[in-house]
Amino acid sequence: MTAKLRQIDKGQEPERRSHGRLDPSGHVPLYHQIFLILRNRIYGGELSEGDLVPSEQDLTNEFGVSRITAKRALNELAEAGLVVRERGRGTRVVKRPPAPAVTSSIDGWLENISLMGLSTRAQVHDFSYVSAGEEIAQALELEAGAEVQRAVRVRWLDEKPMSYLVTYVPAEIGRQFERADLNAKPLLHLLERAGIDVSSARQTISATLADSEVARALSIHAGAPLIEVRRVVRDRIERPVEYIRVLYRPDLYHFEMSMRRVREESGPRWTATTAPTVPADGG
Numbered sequence: 001m002t003a004k005l006r007q008i009d010k011g012q013e014p015e016r017r018s019h020g021r022l023d024p025s026g027h028v029p030l031y032h033q034i035f036l037i038l039r040n041r042i043y044g045g046e047l048s049e050g051d052l053v054p055s056e057q058d059l060t061n062e063f064g065v066s067r068i069t070a071k072r073a074l075n076e077l078a079e080a081g082l083v084v085r086e087r088g089r090g091t092r093v094v095k096r097p098p099a100p101a102v103t104s105s106i107d108g109w110l111e112n113i114s115l116m117g118l119s120t121r122a123q124v125h126d127f128s129y130v131s132a133g134e135e136i137a138q139a140l141e142l143e144a145g146a147e148v149q150r151a152v153r154v155r156w157l158d159e160k161p162m163s164y165l166v167t168y169v170p171a172e173i174g175r176q177f178e179r180a181d182l183n184a185k186p187l188l189h190l191l192e193r194a195g196i197d198v199s200s201a202r203q204t205i206s207a208t209l210a211d212s213e214v215a216r217a218l219s220i221h222a223g224a225p226l227i228e229v230r231r232v233v234r235d236r237i238e239r240p241v242e243y244i245r246v247l248y249r250p251d252l253y254h255f256e257m258s259m260r261r262v263r264e265e266s267g268p269r270w271t272a273t274t275a276p277t278v279p280a281d282g283g
Contacts, residue, residue, distance in 0.1 A: 022063055028209075028223035030065055034073035035080075036225070042082055042093055043251070053083055053091040076221070120162065122186075125217065126152040127179035129171060136168050139232050139243040149174025151182055154217050157252055161218045164247040173241060187242065188233070196241050203231035208247065218249055225250060 022033050038054075041047045054062065059070035074091050077083045085091045130150050137144045148168045155163045167187055176194040191198055208228040215222040226247045233242040259270045 022065070030063075031069045031072040031076065032221050032223060034059060034063055034065070034070065035076040035221075038073065038077055039080070039082060039251075047093050049093050049095045051093045053077065053093060055090060120155050120157050122153045122155045122165070122183065124151060124153050124179055124182050126150070127182065129174070132168070136243060140168065140170060140240045142170065147171040151179075151187075153182065160249075160252060162249055162252045164214050164217050166245045168243045169241060187244075191233075191241060197236045198241065199234060199236045200238075201231050201233045203229055205229050210247070214247055218247070220249065227253060 022030055024030065026033070028036075038047075047053060053074065056067050056070040056074065059065065059073065060067050063070075074083070074085060077091070078085050082093065083091050084094050128150055129147055131145045132140065132142055132148045134144055136142075136148060137146060140146075140148065142148070148171055151165075151167050153165045153167075154161050155165065169187075169191075173191065173194060173196065177190045181190055185193075188198055206228045208226050210218065210220055210222055210224045210226050212222045214226070215224060218226075227250050229244075229246045229248070231242075231244050231246075232240050233244070235241050261268055262271050
């Protein structure tokens, strides 16, 4: 009789594995929380190609949810192309191509945008002129209420929606190109065509969750995690010429940075080996 069976004979439950906790009071449905946990196990290498994913009953036991909830989580994994479900054979992880990692720096920024344009396409969802709210006016150093061009686009990679872009440019610059131009060329190329000498950019990178509108555009579920980038682009005289907010699917977009260890009088520290990283999706 094994130690595990002796534990059961003594009325003790065998240890049950669980790498994630659910939040029943949260805004994200329980089935989607389980989906995210299983997806992390796959991307983290805990579950490899050909491995069996926990069954509906396993998930019911592990997370204390109904079988309907467990089934919906597994169906969502299948819809995401991560597993295949076969009656009588269970749910197995399928072979996945590695997620592309896109890297760039200020050096060669525009050139990287050109290369990215060969493998991606952008589709304009909205194109209009609006009054700048406080955040946009501050970013572009304009008076509150000043007219700006607002464009919403989705960029596709290998027939999958990769990023959701919202850009703002001062109206006098925006009037120099049309909606159709944004469908054909990156915004930075249009700015250069208009005589804007793009020189620098400052950006912040954080994380956020997809709202319903973004979720529909990126073919994901509301509440899914996203990489959020906010960037202000300036010309040679330090005038803001573009403010952009980009939301990336983390399964299709990675940031990478090379670093080296340097020793100084104050002590050792890490430093980037290139200029600050700027994503290739420059608008």
